[in-house]
Amino acid sequence: MIKINSLIKVLKNNNSTFFTGVPDSVLKELSKFLQNKSKNNHIIATNEGSAISIAIGHYLSTKKIPSVYMQNSGLSNALNPLISIAHPKVYSIPLILIIGWRGSPKIKDEPQHEVKGKITEKILKLLNIKYTIVRSIKDLKKFDKQIKFAKKNKTIVACLIERGTLEKNKGKISKKDYFNLDKEIFFKSLLESLPSNSKIISSTGYNSRELMYLREKYKIENSKDFYMVGGMGHTSSVATGYSLSNKKKTICIDGDGSFLMHLGSIKTMGTFANKNLKYILLNNNTHDSVGGQNTYTKNINLEKLSKSLGFKKFFCIKNKIDLNKNIKKFINGNSLSFLEVRVANSKISKLPRPKDLIKIKNQFMK
């Protein structure tokens, strides 16, 4: 195990004082540190490619090597600017990558993480990125040397960090509720209001896990779900593709982190989707499932945004009164509609995870 301060010290000693990235539960302690201590030089990006690009911009203006953090699933989002801009054979931009290693061969994880975990080192090798698996102070020393090499030769360097490596620091946990409505109340009401044979496509994070848990708890079997266990940000696109080739009522349930990750696909939905598609944004203004980091969605005028992106109707649910008034109108309305639900962070402890994914897919496709 290592202390977050030991990692930060190595970065600071190499004059890397600017941080950007997309939150990851494995790197929660890093997020906490940055939130408390590095407010002015830390940017939470909406996707990992953007984080790499923000870092490239930082280097261009300061000549200092920036640090970019991400979960290894986001490494694929980062690949385009890493290869086509920062690579030594293109613009040769020095970068430090701090990668949360879900599905590392040593630690049992979910199927989607095991697939990515197994090939994470191979991806780095393919890109010629030197890396260290950081498990101890000794590993940090090796990483320090690699950073010095990267600075001198203007290359990219990475470290891989597994779950449990970063010691919990004492600073207060900064999970904050920005809104009040309990998600359980919303989910129950939604499920009870859906016509039979509707289909739900729900995002990664807590949404899918809560939906699965509550459907079981309340024994509501009128509709079928497709849980996006990975592919963060792509829920809206899967829902668009599904609903266009199908007359069934299709409900897309997205989180705000997921919504922002590939916001452009909401425009595609607004342009091409039909009235059988109903888009729900469960807005808690946080990346709840990976530590409660801010998504900065709170101040977006979603009514103006959704209407300008092509949605015909906008609804907002903030409390039980709105819920009773609007849920059926939204579901049964005759046009492409966007619903924002302002919810509190999840209150359910020990949420289950979807397990038999092929069975879930087959049931959904029936």
Ligand SMILES: Cc1ncc(C[n+]2csc(CCOP(=O)(O)OP(=O)(O)O)c2C)c(N)n1
């Ligand atoms: C490409 C990618 N980057 C990062 C992650 C890590 N991750 C999993 S859930 C999540 C937060 C999702 O936020 P939101 O959609 O608001 O849902 P909530 O966590 O609030 O339930 C993140 C960043 C991921 N799974 N995939």
